[in-house]
Amino acid sequence: MEALIAILIGLLTAAGIYLLLAARTFPVVLGLTLLSYGVNLFLFASGRLSIGQPPVIGDQAGYTDPLPQALVLTAIVIGFAMTAFVIMLALKARAELGSDHVDGREPGEVGE
Amino acid sequence: MSAPSLAWIMAPLLIPLGTAILMLLLGPLMRLKARRAFSLLAVLAQLSAALWLLALVAQGDILVQALGDWPAPFGIVLVADRLAVWMLLLTALLALGALASAIEGTDTASRHFHALFQLQLFGLNGAFLTGDLFNLFVFFEVLLLASYGLLLHGGGARRTRAGLQFVVVNLAGSTLFLFAAGTLYGLTGTLNLADLAQRLPSIPPEDLGLVRAGALLLFGVFALKAALFPLHPWLPSSYAATSPAVAALFAIMTKVGVYALLRMQTLLFGPEAGGFAGLYAPWELVLGLVSIALGALGALAARELGLQIGYLVILSVGTLLTAFGLGSAAALSAGLYYLAHSTLAAGAAFLLAGQIAQRRGVLRDRLESGPVLAGAPLLGGLFFLSAVLLAGLPPFSGFLGKWMLLSAALDHPAALGWVLALVLGGGLLAVVALARSGSVLFLSATGSPSRATPPAASSALAPLLWLLALCLGLTLAAGPVSTFTTAIATDLLAPERYIEAVLGLAGGSH
Structure with a gap:
């Protein structure tokens, strides 16, 4: 499972960086x-990855760390808001600048 | 520590947050005048709170507030030591000038300007006060989200273009921050900075490399926020594109990155950190020196006053990190003094550039000769004063800061040559660049003052005068201020007290 998750994270990140560029x-x-x-x-x-463990310390032998789950929740909320914002901004930029390039003009085009 | 004095640590957070929420709720019902008065009152209240906190910590006490009464390291703590309060005070002083300038007219473009302004202050104050790595991320996001809105405030194609780049760069930076925080948490099991500092020396050798990678990733994130070379190109274009009041407030935003670097460097990677000792300092020194050179060259090449000041901000960030990279108490103290000076001077310069652009009509702040400005003698005088401050010429605070930095560098023979050459050379190039701008803007102007733009009210210069007066105050009070910054530097070089103050709560009455 560890290998699968690691490969998945790597793939997502690589694809994300490629698209970002x-x-x-x-x-x-x-x-x-x-x-x-x-x-x-x-x-x-x-x-750490564990299956079927409670996120609290109790009578069971093991437990899973609840903190990363809280962190992920926070990160998801912030990421969601940021994505919504950047989509609106991208639309605004396309409308105002007439180009979907992040420089606001086509490569090679001369401009301010 | 008694409960009432502890509650004060919350004031710099609750005041702007409460104001922002109220303005979002009541904004449509409030008149512009009421919103302005309300916002101004809130900034004044933050200034008083910062001054009161300063009185509480001036003797070296460290105030710790455990949120929700969860003891550290399990809960999130807010920590007010001398460094945090110094930054809070600086933020409030600068914000007062920026807000007063916005009230002169640029805040009318959107109903939510004042709410965003307060949220930005909330994020800034929170980033300075928090003692938790993930909480620092959250406050970074708060201040960034507010800054996106402020940057775009007023609209226009140029702002949109600069805003888009600023947002994308910072979102990528936030992702890196999460990777860094996740790595550190996964390997040390804590996000509390004091607890992290305690655990780092006993990291097993097989994890050393990974933890180092996480820590240096964190360095990259903070360097991006501070606009340190090579992560600086976002700064000049976005600061030049936005409204002068917002650009003035943004002068403190790069300093959040600088603050975070300084905090991590002294708290986590001090000499007692085992395999992590001195992890940040060499990078700060080298990249700081390169930033000085780059900022100076950029200022020379800039064709607009706003861009030029943006590059001078990069130069000042480079100077700061050079000071922090040297790492001795004297260098840290010089850096903290210069930090206050450069923030206020950059804020004043952005406001002045705005005033000049307003009076030049279509020429804006482009460095091309145009008609004589309305009120040129006064503006020219103020430009001269700002240029002397920015370039760090005697007799003002910039010179004093550089003087302290250079005399601190004397204790570091290995780096002395580079520091001397770049700090002095950078200063010289800044003088040349600013002198050229001044002569283009004021001396080679031809024709009569243009009638197209109505002369601005004299009150429009008040915010600018406020920031310049603060710089002069910093010059006159250089003795007491440098005593205080030396005390901060001593605190920073003895992080045990910080750690004890934060984690001591765990064994307390809770």
């Missing part, structure tokens, strides 16, 4: 989303 707003938004998925899984895994 595309420098067009739509791929950039997707890239940021994939990056935040990757980091959320990463945070989740930082409490």
Whole structure:
């Protein structure tokens, strides 16, 4: 399971960075989303992976760390709000600048 | 520590948050004048709270507030030591100038300007007070989200373009922050900074590399926020694109990154940190020196006054991190003095650039000669004063800060040559750049003052005068202030007291 999660995080992050470097707003938004998925899984895994364990210390032999789950929850909420914001901003930029490039103009085009 | 004095530590957080929430709720019902008065009152209240906290910690006490009464390291703690309060005070002083300038007219573009302004202060104050790594991330997000709104405030294609880049860069930075925090938590099992400091020396050798990677990832994140080379290119364009009041407030935003670097460097990676001792300092020194050179060259090449000041902010960040990278008590103290100076001077310069741009009509702040400005003698005088402050020429606070830095560098023979060459050379290039701008803007102007723009009210200069007066105050009170910054530096170099104050609660009455 560890290997699977690690490969998944790596794939998501790599894809996220690749899309982020595309420098067009739509791929950039997707890239940021994939990056935040990757980091959320990463945070989740930082409490170690265990199955069927309660997140509290009780009579059972083991327990799973509840803190990363709280962190992931916070990160998801913040990431969600940021994604919504950046989508609105990307639409605004497309409308105002007439280009979906993050520089606001096509590569090679001369401008201020 | 008695309960009432502990409650004061919450004031710099509750005042802006409460104000922002109230303004979001009641905003549609309030007139512009009421919103302005309310916002101004809130900033004044934060200033008083910061001053009161300063009185409480001036003797070296460290106030610790466990949120929800969960003892550290299990709950989140707020910690007010001398460094945190110094930053709080600086934020409130700068915010007062920025807000007063916004009230002169740029706050009318959106109903939510004042709510965003207060949320930005909430994020800033929180980042300075928190004693928890993840909580620091949350406050970073709060201040960034508010800053996105403030940056875009007023609209326009240029702001949108700069805003988009600023937002994307910072979102990528936030992701890195989470990776770093996750790595550190996974390997040390704590996010409380004091607890982290205690656990780092006993990290098993097989985990050393990974923890180091996490810590340096964190360095990258803070360097991005501080606009340290090579993570600086977002700063000049976004600061030049936004409204002057917001740019002035943003002068403290890079200092959040600088503050975080200083805190981590002294608390987590001090000489007692075993395999982590001195992890940040060499990077800070080298990248700081490169930033000085780059900021100076950028200021020379800039074709707009706003961009030029943006590059001078990078230069000042470089100077600060050079000081912190040296790491001795004298260098830290010089850096903390220069930090206050450079924040206030950059804020004043952005406000002045705004005033100049307003009077030049379509030329804005482009460095091309145009008609004589309305009120040129007064503005020219203020420009001269700001330029002297920014470039760090005698007799003002910038010079004193650099003087302290250079005399502290004398104790570091290995780095002395580079520090001397770059700090002095950077200062010289800044003088050249600013002198050229001044002569283009004021001396080579031709024709009569343009009638197109109505002369601004004289009250428009008041916020600028406030920030300049603070710089002069910093010069006149250099003795007491540098005594205080030396006390901060001594605190920072003895992190045991911080750790004890935070974790001592665990064995207390709770």
